[in-house]
Amino acid sequence: MITLTLVGIGSGNPEHLTLQAVRALNDADLILIPEKGKAKDELAQVRREICANVLTSDVHIQGFDLPIRNEAITDYDARVNDWHDRIAVIWKQQIDAHLPDGGKVAFLVWGDPSLYDSTLRIADRIQANMPLDVKVIPGITSIQTLTAAHAIPVNTINGPFVVTTGRRLRDEGLPAGIENVIVMLDGECSFTGLNPDGLHIYWTAYAGMEGEINLSGPLSEITDEIIATRKAAREDRGWVMDIYMLVRSTP
Known part of the structure; x- marks a missing residue:
């Protein structure tokens, strides 16, 4: 056996x-x-x-x-x-x-x-x-590492949250009625296809690893910075692995 x-x-x-x-x-x-x-x-x-x-x-x-x-x-x-x-x-x-x-x-x-x-x-x-x-x-997930890095809860009070992929976000958009959405496996920055109004993003690359990168802010203001930072990180290390949470109401 x-x-x-x-x-x-x-x-x-x-x-x-x-x-x-x-x-x-x-x-x-x-x-x-x-x-x-x-x-x-x-x-x-x-x-x-x-x-x-x-x-x-x-x-x-x-x-x-x-x-x-x-x-x-x-x-x-x-x-x-x-x-x-x-x-x-x-x-x-x-x-x-x-x-x-x-x-x-x-x-x-x-x-x-x-x-x-x-x-x-x-x-x-x-x-x-x-x-x-x-x-x-069981092990600590990148979701836990993301929320710890930004010192945020993953859900609102008594509220559900969704974990999805970049592919589904790109094809289907944000799930209806959900305030907090965790996005994994997104190699194309699919959040760029969303209407950024009222959206806040918490983004982490290399979660939990040496060289972890964290950015957050209104999606309308920080999109270009995330894209540029992600591109530079990929060129520097030869690869990038990131995760982010979108929140419908800006804190």
Whole structure:
């Protein structure tokens, strides 16, 4: 039997790890770390630094290359599913190669495995082909890191909030009747397509990581600054990962 533990590690700050996460990593026989690509290389280095800081037992750490998405597949859902299928094959190959007699493998998941992350879906694919016991260790999300950085609540009093993606914001606009909207996975600054009147934005890049950037203000006044800052950050580091919250009523 193989036990796969998906360990939420927060948003890049080694101090985000819970004691439960530290115990799970030390209890593993194998830790898998995805690599390749400018962003993945830096994130892989952060993962390795976390392991170096918290491991007190002899755990084998194995890097592996992630496949890229097949852009020839035009349907978005089909493209992502094909990508997940190929990642699952690589995960199983690594597990078979390094734990032929069974054991415990851990995978360090950015943020939390439940929030806009593919690891649980990939684990489901592996379970279809081999006995696999999946465990999840929750982690601090980029949403929590965003709101902490700006010292703001994520919701109004007794009010709901929505977490969505840049793609859906671009295609559908702001959800009706919702005052606070968290937007993730937005590589195109989709807020530029909104009517900025009455909107306030809280924007964070590299949430929780070294070099975190925070900007906030009325969307009508700060849009150009966010776009310029994001562009400069991407040119400087070779990649950028950001998150923001839109609030309908300006504080």
